[in-house]
Amino acid sequence: MAAAVLSSPLGLIAGSGILPIEIAKSARSKGLKVVTIAHIGETDPRVAEMSEDCLWLKVGQLKRTLKFLKQSQVKQVAFAGAIAKAKLFRNFRPDLKALAILARLAHSGDDAVLRGVTEEIEKAGFEVIGMSELLRESTPSEGLLTLRDFTPQELQDAALGWRAAKALGSLDIGQTVIVRKGVIVAVEALEGTDAAIRRAGEIAGEPPSNSAWLGKVGGALNAWTSATSVMVKLAKPQQDLRIDQPTIGENTIELMHGSGISALLIEAGKTLILHVEQVVALADKYGIAIRAAVDMQNPI
């Protein structure tokens, strides 16, 4: 997509994590003022310090969101740090405007809910821009990012993970799959990527406990039991990257390392890496390989 002409103030619809802070920082470094909708129980309060104005709401208060953006003379809106999807079940206070969307969508996945909210914001006259308009330098194109490349085993596991992640994405299930030696260890649904990584670590992350014994049997067995895991994180085929982009950060690499995951395959041009230099340096320190790929059938 062509780069948007950015207008000030930027309306920031802030979810959880450090993404809203990164976006606010980046917007300010480009000379834009930022007005923020922060969500109670979700958004890091520090984002308020970087905002011209900040309104705290509960998830689902769409009418007040639109009114605030209008009053602040916002023309462009960016979503950053998606609301933890589980909150849609637990901590959700849709106003009548949000309810109308839900009723229209009837039975739909969380992607559809986000698309509905986006359409409502566009209908009210705002332009929705993607985070990558503000963080373009962190969306890698095809290729190897780290010093170490994938091993043949990791390549095979990555190919399996790619096929599985695309199938899961087309069902609107999740974006992340963790594979170890031909076996799909963990699949992300509503719990999110971090929880899936931790689960993979609990199931298959420990080094083999019987390594003394392994020496006696030799290489073939060692290849079977000492394999590490590969993580594949892709966009869903129908995903609107403006409002919900697969994102990797230093935290992801730390979690991967702690869970025995030795390689990461992301989708070229679609996955956002926050602090890409630091992420790659951290991966290199741990010997983790990172690749971005475009081709579904032949990922690397």
Place this chain on the structure above:
Amino acid sequence: MAAAVLSSPLGLIAGSGILPIEIAKSARSKGLKVVTIAHIGETDPRVAEMSEDCLWLKVGQLKRTLKFLKQSQVKQVAFAGAIAKAKLFRNFRPDLKALAILARLAHSGDDAVLRGVTEEIEKAGFEVIGMSELLRESTPSEGLLTLRDFTPQELQDAALGWRAAKALGSLDIGQTVIVRKGVIVAVEALEGTDAAIRRAGEIAGEPPSNSAWLGKVGGALNAWTSATSVMVKLAKPQQDLRIDQPTIGENTIELMHGSGISALLIEAGKTLILHVEQVVALADKYGIAIRAAVDMQNPI
């Protein structure tokens, strides 16, 4: 499949849980003697009390398994209570015979590993029979098992879960999917069904906390936030039901109840229900609906 003529003694390859005990009990009630291969750290020791003879091995000691079965003059072998798949990574001591299978299979899912072991047992001259030969009465055919039937919402969620579970199964990922109001909450991979149920409960299991407030907005919102979850547990398309059959027990119903899952869809003729009368009675007590279906496109 036609019922096998059962011969004594039955060779029981015992994994974890109560299934081996149930199979041994059932075999003895049919007048068969049972000789058991029990697995250290997996198998309930009580199975030894019901066995003529019981050899304790580590997972993967295939050569000793075959030798023991031959010495015991076994002709038919049944697998019961699959080895926790995660153990293949952690606690696995394949002998050279098992290694040969692994080397031949090279990169394959856990189904393929089980199929390889089965083939080896058949090549050694044994007949592998399914658990349902011994527990036929507990494999429901199409229809409603409980007093309460699925609500329209549960029907829709079950249809989505069926499609997703079949897609996941064809990728050899897992058998179980939990859906709530059009959103796939949890997907089972290597962690097993029980862990997936618990996760669904943590994510979306609590009743809405804002129910007083809900009253003010009314029915549409209530339908959104108060929905419960539906669980779908199916066989994988390529699954060899003789050695690894989807199984439901009272424990499953207790876990579902604790996780806010109100309906269960299983695959007719393929899913084993242990203590079916008790399971259905327990489901009725909790108001849980259970259905068995055969049709992929139109599950109910």
